[in-house]
Amino acid sequence: MVVTLEISAKEAVAEGVVALTLVHPAGARLPDWTPGSHIEVVLPDRTVRHYSLCGSRWDAYTYRVAVLREPYGRGGSALVHDTLRPGDRVGVGGPRNHFPLVPSETYLFIAGGIGITPLLPMVQQAELLGAEWQLLYGGRTRASMAFLEELTAAHGERVHIAPQDEVGLLDLGSWLGAPRPDTKVYCCGPAPLLTAVEAACAHWPAYTLRTERFTAAEQAAPVRDLPFEVELRRTGRVVTVTPDVSVLDAVRRVGVDVLSSCEQGTCGTCLTPVLEGSPDHRDSILADHERAANTCMFPCVSRSRDDRLVLDL
Amino acid sequence: MPGTAELPVCDIDVFSPAALENPEELHRVLRTAGPVVYLSRYDVRALARHEEVHAALADWQHFESGSGVGLANFRHEESWRPPSVLLEADPPRHDAPRRVLRDILAPSALRVLRAAWQRAAEELVEQVLAGEGTFDAFTELACAFPLRVFPDAVGLGPDGRENLLPYGNMAFNSFGPVNDLVRADAHRVAELSAWVNAQCAREALTDDGFGARIWAAADRGDLTQAQAPLVVRSLLTAGVDTTVHGLAACLYAFATHPEQWQRLRERPELARVAFDEAVRWQSPVQTFFRTATTDVTIADAVVPEGTKILMFLGAANRDPGRWDDPDRFDLARDPSGHVGFGMGIHQCVGQHVARLEAETLLTALAARVEHIELTATPRRHLNNTLRSWASLPVRVHRTR
Structure with a gap:
């Protein structure tokens, strides 16, 4: 469900980063959320972008998101930076959470650049729970890193600031230290950072590392290289999906609308219930047990392992 | 109590047998008195109008559950059992148990149960119809069906299932004052609690039910090992009596509204609406309390920090300010927005299970x-929280 919210404030929070505050035009409560959640924002050009909520959920009336200007992006961030103004209205879907904070005695948080946004409410929550926690926050330069003052003022020495132009690449191995069973590692940031953290945590206990990707993880080749059929049970249609098109595009070609955003299996917008069949999951969101359940898939990237897949569309 | 001078006062014992037997009159009195009413018997403020009940249920920031959702205030009094990690918890501690159970009980996860529950419902109905056509719809259908399908879905062993309804009855009584209803069960608390707690252990559960999935979530670290048995306990506490009395509410509604039964027969897809309309109309869960986290103003009245409010879900569900002709059970109505399952982050996490049971x-x-018609006056069973039944004698006419 998409609701229309109003931008009540827009401020620069670092070089190339603006924070937007969103409110309901009638002052109503906004849907509840948990740390790690993101919202889907429908921009004026009808494209959808997803942004992590980085405010406080104890304030039920505002959402806060922070947006990095991405010169080589698809234009959404430029639109937010250059066009949107306080008083403008945008469609907002969600919140959804593919990156929940699970209980732990100790947390190690690792943020790269704008990846700080979902971690901001997490460190507040870890503090509230009385957990042991540390944050390693890397970025290009100090000036490009959002919320630095807010973090260091509130949490002091728990926050380790590591701008690349001052200290070089993050020394993950020595910061993470020896594997500990009482610890969860949360990481959000650019793909090379996530890959490095995954490697550094490879010998930690299973389920220790929790990540959120803004770009897709590398995937093996699809399980099948033959066409397959997708039945859209509610619509009563069957479409053939050839190897050169996505399930999402094939479904759209027969006129069935599915809201999507990243189209690379990272945002979760196009989540679709699976009624029968076995998807070839190619997203960067679902955990292994969720894949095995075969009850949902992301048709922007995921395909079928068998001849036929039945979707609740 | 300070700050109550300006409030309308009600000195009725809202947990008396008379009030529990026939709450509609009490609800009318409370709704008419004002948006906030002071209940002098229990020294608490009460909400009975839809707008205020709905808002208070959603506002977890100002009305916490962690101090208990009954009359007892856990800030000063000890709970009779370790508090629930769902019902009696607030964010952030509430997040993980809620998320785990929400995913296990999501409509997409329940789809695999539908065919089996449909068969179980058909078998049960055939079995009941094989008799003379007169029977107690409360025991033979409303109790029998959930007890056939739900404990298996959780993964309980075969022994001791007869303890489920008495345990739930005891738990829901405990949210009220320590009155005769609570005292009547006092001698069974230890025995029933011990049985339920034993069923929550990993070893006691089959490896393919909701219970096993809760333990699997703990193994992945999505829950702590200490939380897992308490999440299973929540299923066993809140998942049986509520659906039994919700189904009974449906059957009572159709036995007393034959034209609505005809409508359902013509359009069986109305079964889901019928269940929610019955939940609105009867409100199987009648009341819950919250505790103010700060001085909260509702409609110009201040609820002081640390004090309890009592929310009358049943009264809100029949508030003429929200519903047209609220006392009518009507399948043409859109019951969306009823607060029979609560509202907000604590809204009944098992509601899709209940709907699937009702629909099948x-x-x-x-x-x-x-x-379906009544053959005698149905009898209520009294409970401090649940609008319950003791018997629902009916005669049914089989389709020719």
């Missing part, structure tokens, strides 16, 4: 039964 049972009945 009502559909099986609608295909086989032309007409």
Whole structure:
């Protein structure tokens, strides 16, 4: 469900980063959320972008998101930076959470650049729970890193600031230290950072590392290289999906609308219930047990392992 | 109590047998008195109008559950059992148990149960109809069906299932004052609690039910090992009596509204609406309390920090300010927005399970039964929180 919210404030929070505050035009409560959640924002050009909520959920009336200007992006961030103004209205879907904070005695948080946004409410929550926690926050330069003052003022020495132009690449191995069973590692940031953290945590206990990707993880080749059929049970249609098109595009070609955003299996917008069949999951969101359940898939990237897949569309 | 001078006062014992037997009159009095009413017997403020009840349920920031959702205030009094990690918890501690159970009980996860529950409903209905056509719809259908399907879905062993309803009855009584209803069960607290707690252990559960999935979530670290048995306990506490009395509410509604039964027979897909309308109309869960986290103003009245409010879900569900002709059970109505399952982050996490039970049972009945009628006055069972039944004697006419 998409609701229309109003931008009540827009401020620069670092070089190339603006924070937007969103409110309901009638002052109503906004849907509840948990740390790690993101919202889907429908921009004026009808494209959808997803942004992590980085405010406080104890304030039920505002959402806060922070947006990095991405010169080589698809234009959404430029639109937010250059066009949107306080008083403008945008469609907002969600919140959804593919990156929940699970209980732990100790947390190690690792943020790269704008990846700080979902971690901001997490460190507040870890503090509230009385957990042991540390944050390693890397970025290009100090000036490009959002919320630095807010973090260091509130949490002091728990926050380790590591701008690349001052200290070089993050020394993950020595910061993470020896594997500990009482610890969860949360990481959000650019793909090379996530890959490095995954490697550094490879010998930690299973389920220790929790990540959120803004770009897709590398995937093996699809399980099948033959066409397959997708039945859209509610619509009563069957479409053939050839190897050169996505399930999402094939479904759209027969006129069935599915809201999507990243189209690379990272945002979760196009989540679709699976009624029968076995998807070839190619997203960067679902955990292994969720894949095995075969009850949902992301048709922007995921395909079928068998001849036929039945979707609740 | 300070700050109550300006409030309308009600000195009725809202947990008396008379009030529990026939709450509609009490609800009318409370709704008419004002948006916030002071209950002098229990020294608490009460909400009975839809707008205020709905808002208070959603506002977890100002009305916490962690101090207990009954009259007892856990800030000063000890709970009779370790508090629930769902019902009696607030964010952030509430997040993980809620998320785990929400995913296990999501509509997409329940789809695999539908065919089996449909068959179980058809078998039960055929079995009941094989008799003379007169029976107690409360025991034979409303109790029997959930007890056939739900404990298996959780993964309980075969022994001791008869303890489930008495345990739930005891738990829901405990949210009220320590009155005769609570005292009547006092001698069974230790025995029933011990049985339920034993069923929550990993070893006691089959490896393919909701219970096993809760333990698997703990193994992945999505829950702590200490939380897992308490999440299973929540299923066993809140998942049986509520659906039993919700189904009974449906059957009572159709036995007393034959034209609505005809409508359901013509359009069996109305079964889901029928269940929610019955939940609105009867409100199987009548009341819950919250505790103010700060001085909270509701409609110009201040609820002081640390004090309890009592929310009358049943009264809100029949508030003429929200519903047209609220006392009518009507399948043409859109019951969306009723607060029978609560609202907000604590809204009944098992509601899809309850709807699936209702849908499969009502559909099986609608295909086989032309007409249901009462053969005697139904009897209520009194509970401090639940609008419950003792018997629902009916005669049914089988489809020719």
